[in-house]
Amino acid sequence: MIQKPSGAFIAASWIAVGAGIIGYIIGLWGAPMLASEKGFYFTVLMFGLFAVVSVQKSVRDRIEGVPVTNLYYGICWFATILSISLLIIGLWNATLPPSEKGYYAFAFLLALFGAIAVQKNTRDSQMATE
Secondary structure, three states: OOOOOHHHHHHHHHHHHHHHHHHHHHHHHHHOOHHHHHHHHHHHHHHHHHHHHHHHHHHHHHOOOOOOOHHHHHHHHHHHHHHHHHHHOOOOOOOOOHHHHHHHHHHHHHHHHHHHHHHHHHHHHHHHHO
């Protein structure tokens, strides 16, 4: 039986995903870069969020005996690794100070972690009420 997550863990998860996304977007908003660069970094964030939620869902489905094809499972992991790689490559080649590069990296990772936790909490809450 799945236990419903505590209110504190649910709140912490939402704060993590919110802080990561909002911090990342605020950083992009004021960044001295072209709109196309900002678009790239924003797309990488959205792609990464979708990818990690898909990984969490497919891993959880497999644990619970819900069929997940190996192809979809592999694509989820590939998309997650690709989004992180794209951010690393983009930041490596960016003409930003190292402190800003670190800011984007940590905001990105915080948003991804928060998205995984929110998805887990949502799934646990749903399973606990069924």
